[in-house]
Amino acid sequence: MKKRLDDYRDVVLDEVVDLIYEQAHKLSDKHVVHVNSTYEGGGVAEMLKSVVPLLNDAGVKTGWRILFGSYGFYKITKEFHNALQGDELTLSAEKKNRYEELNANNSSFMHLDHDYVIIHDPQPLPLIRFVKKKQPWIWRAHIDLSNPNQSLLSYLKKFIVMYDSIIVSRESYMLPYDMHQAVIHPSIDPLTLKNRDMDEDRVSKLLGDFKITQDKPIISQVSRFDRWKDPNGVIRVYDRVRKKIDCSLVLLGSTAFDDPEGEAIYHDVLNQVNEYEDVHVISQANDNLVNAVQRASSVVLQKSVREGFALTVSEALWKETPVVASNVGGIPLQVKDGFNGYLVEPTDYNKCAERVIKLLSDPRKAHKMGVNGRKYVKDNFLVTRHLLDWIKFLGEI
Numbered sequence: 001m002k003k004r005l006d007d008y009r010d011v012v013l014d015e016v017v018d019l020i021y022e023q024a025h026k027l028s029d030k031h032v033v034h035v036n037s038t039y040e041g042g043g044v045a046e047m048l049k050s051v052v053p054l055l056n057d058a059g060v061k062t063g064w065r066i067l068f069g070s071y072g073f074y075k076i077t078k079e080f081h082n083a084l085q086g087d088e089l090t091l092s093a094e095k096k097n098r099y100e101e102l103n104a105n106n107s108s109f110m111h112l113d114h115d116y117v118i119i120h121d122p123q124p125l126p127l128i129r130f131v132k133k134k135q136p137w138i139w140r141a142h143i144d145l146s147n148p149n150q151s152l153l154s155y156l157k158k159f160i161v162m163y164d165s166i167i168v169s170r171e172s173y174m175l176p177y178d179m180h181q182a183v184i185h186p187s188i189d190p191l192t193l194k195n196r197d198m199d200e201d202r203v204s205k206l207l208g209d210f211k212i213t214q215d216k217p218i219i220s221q222v223s224r225f226d227r228w229k230d231p232n233g234v235i236r237v238y239d240r241v242r243k244k245i246d247c248s249l250v251l252l253g254s255t256a257f258d259d260p261e262g263e264a265i266y267h268d269v270l271n272q273v274n275e276y277e278d279v280h281v282i283s284q285a286n287d288n289l290v291n292a293v294q295r296a297s298s299v300v301l302q303k304s305v306r307e308g309f310a311l312t313v314s315e316a317l318w319k320e321t322p323v324v325a326s327n328v329g330g331i332p333l334q335v336k337d338g339f340n341g342y343l344v345e346p347t348d349y350n351k352c353a354e355r356v357i358k359l360l361s362d363p364r365k366a367h368k369m370g371v372n373g374r375k376y377v378k379d380n381f382l383v384t385r386h387l388l389d390w391i392k393f394l395g396e397i
């Protein structure tokens with residue numbers, strides 16, 4: 001079904017929807033294109049699936065193109081992603097060549113002759129080098145850029161400075177370059193299968209299909225199997241919690257086409273949970289199941305070591321589930337310690353377990369925090385606010 005902006009009148013005030021139509025009108029003669037590296041898996045695709053159709057419905061002609069990458073190319077760009085978040089990297093000439101060549105090749109058939117070109121993340125970043133640029137190009141980086149590997153950044157700089165602007169998810173991710181930079185916070189779509197209301201019977205049925213019972217509290221983490229999301233840490237926390245309170249753990253993680261590391265990490269996680277009866281490790285792209293798990297959980301964890309934003313946090317809060325999460329990257333924008341969840345240091349497993357236990361043993365407090373969470377997301381991280389940010393940004397650049 002086509003997405004319609006008017007449907008969001010059921011969620012946010014009419015004035016908000018009216019304002020989107022009104023502001024979008026100013027861009028009605030413009031043609032915008034977004035380019036990223038996957039239609040499926042991960043937060044960028046998740047957001048584009050809502051933002052792009054809704055901008056069209058609002059009256060801004062907006063296209064979405066995907067870079068045609070190969071497994072080898074995505075292995076390199078995942079290394080770049082990791083290094084931009086602070087990892088070491090051996091930056092060989094071969095890697096640079098493959099990275100640039102694939103972008104050069106894509107540029108020959110992408111026809112990026114729109115009024116604005118928006119490039120997401122490092123994979124398609126070099127496209128700009130291989131086209132005749134006539135319009136504003138914007139690099140939308142979703143990664144935590146606060147501590148990037150310097151040798152990689154100095155290589156990527158030659159592409160980045162060709163852009164007219166960079167958009168990041170948090171002020172501390174801005175790069176020390178003398179160029180236009182802006183912050184746009186990500187968002188979730190309250191009307192997708194993943195986030196819309198779901199009754200308890202349907203939740204139980206979906207969980208039952210995966211043999212997850214609700215006779216004891218559930219704690220969960222929904223995230224790609226990626227070491228930045230620290231699934232091992234989640235298991236360590238669960239191990240501490242279950243010694244005090246009988247509960248089950250769900251680790252749900254789909255894989256993303258542009259993340260070739262996921263498979264190995266998934267198998268490593270499976271091996272680690274052999275000894276537990278009540279741990280469910282599921283690797284499947286299933287929006288209904290994400291919805292059910294986030295809803296049925298007493299506490300949602302986001303144990304990330306680094307995190308550009310973590311849509312999964314807002315997704316859980318939207319379902320009135322309190323979140324215990326690492327105080328890193330975009331997470332503290334969403335979790336306010338003691339209000340809608342708790343923030344902990346990523347390596348403090350004891351504290352994390354203690355916070356989870358606290359919420360499991362005080363359901364009234366947990367419920368209150370969950371209610372606070374939904375309100376906080378409604379005020380700050382819904383797609384309607386995101387559409388207005390994009391329209392404002394494009395109108396001003």
Ligand code: UDP
Nearest residue numbers: 042043046222223224252253254310311312
């Ligand atoms: N996701 C999903 N199924 C899974 C795991 C993750 O649909 O099994 C979704 C999740 O609900 C969220 C997105 O993938 O919408 C992940 O975005 P986030 O910003 O949390 O992390 P990223 O993967 O972009 O680092």
